[in-house]
Amino acid sequence: MNLRSDRPLSWMPAVENTAKQLARLPGIGPRMAMRLTYALLKRGKQEIGDLIHALEQLRDEVRQCSSCGNFAQTDPCIICQGVGRDSSLLCVVEQPQDMLALERTGKFKGVYHILGGALSPIDGIGPDEIGVTKLLHRVKAPIREVILATNPTMEGDATAVYLQEILKEKDVKVTRLARGLPSGSDLEYADETTLAMALSSRTEL
């Protein structure tokens, strides 16, 4: 048998298939996928079994909260259930991970709304794709303030501007996360946009 150099794994479909599946994940290229596959093999059946079990749980037990759009194991999710949360304060984020980041600060006690993305016409993501109608339905009493916590990127900013516009008809305060120098950063290495923003939004001491 002559192994073709461009398909050295055709005789190992199980390895090839695992690497292919892993390479579909963001940030994992074909080479890393292969390294991960071999790392799993090297650690043995037990460890592969642990990962399979975790993935089965993930597939079978996690669903989207029908209220905020977050992934959760209960519906409504534990935050939307609202015990100990201020349901007058709604924080709009792009992704579930953004919510986790805000939770880690321990400073936000309101509730969340997860858009699932940001407006990006070039990728075909318009208001319908990020569920704007659902958000509009949700913004009513007891909500008093909507914090637009989309990412400080072009898409995130465009989304915030758009949401601010359509939220005007609602009787709520609309705010946006502050922009400026990140803590622990160095003025010398700050990019111009950030520095300009920090300057124009300077606060009085």
Place this chain on the structure above:
Amino acid sequence: MNLRSDRPLSWMPAVENTAKQLARLPGIGPRMAMRLTYALLKRGKQEIGDLIHALEQLRDEVRQCSSCGNFAQTDPCIICQGVGRDSSLLCVVEQPQDMLALERTGKFKGVYHILGGALSPIDGIGPDEIGVTKLLHRVKAPIREVILATNPTMEGDATAVYLQEILKEKDVKVTRLARGLPSGSDLEYADETTLAMALSSRTEL
């Protein structure tokens, strides 16, 4: 309920567990593991199922070839079965991936021996851990030449020196992969060791 900032996922064990399992893989930190977990969730049950299926195949169908130590779906593996391969030429590599890299060149038609690692006393990896006895048993007729293709690193070189020493008692030629400038590289940016090696191993034209 008050979400503890250091454990924002304690209420989502399935997500937490998947991220934990993924973070055990090399090159995947906790943050990337979480990103991968959410990427899987976002793509849906079908895609998680595909990955589970691939992992099940990997766990249940891949074993180690009892001859060369490579992972394979048959035992002996297709290379050790030897059709179209020169079984007088044995190439010793550290990892299965190294074998794949050599196969991709399409220039090697011999057989392989996979050590599963390199000598590294600091990590407790000695001759027993890399199966030196098994290699010694294997080096006999029809094998005429052993190519030491361990990595050009400190551990790989130490392993090659060690193997060369113990292979002296065998009636085989022992060779090592050439060291020098990699193709397509730039002399200006070559590290000193590589350049010194390229100089001392210069070939006559």
